[in-house]
Amino acid sequence: MEDVGAKSSAIAQWQSLLRDDVALLAMPGAHHKALLSQAHALYRGHVIDADDLNDLLELADAALAYAVEALLDIDTGE
Numbered sequence: 001m002e003d004v005g006a007k008s009s010a011i012a013q014w015q016s017l018l019r020d021d022v023a024l025l026a027m028p029g030a031h032h033k034a035l036l037s038q039a040h041a042l043y044r045g046h047v048i049d050a051d052d053l054n055d056l057l058e059l060a061d062a063a064l065a066y067a068v069e070a071l072l073d074i075d076t077g078e
């Protein structure tokens with residue numbers, strides 16, 4: 001059961017990073033890279049399977065797209 005708790009904690013940690021809008025908007029590229037790196041680490045550590053990895057990578061890409069769009073809106077004054 002400890003293993004399940006550790007896996008849940010590792011996934012929760014990734015999700016927390018995903019929701020960190022302050023870090024995302026401050027440094028979108030570095031934040032995206034950290035999300036990708038942690039997602040791949042979860043996969044290599046057998047915490048998640050290939051389908052889960054794909055989902056996390058898509059979420060990371062969506063977060064980057066959101067940040068770029070938000071920063072463009074700020075630059076144009078919208």
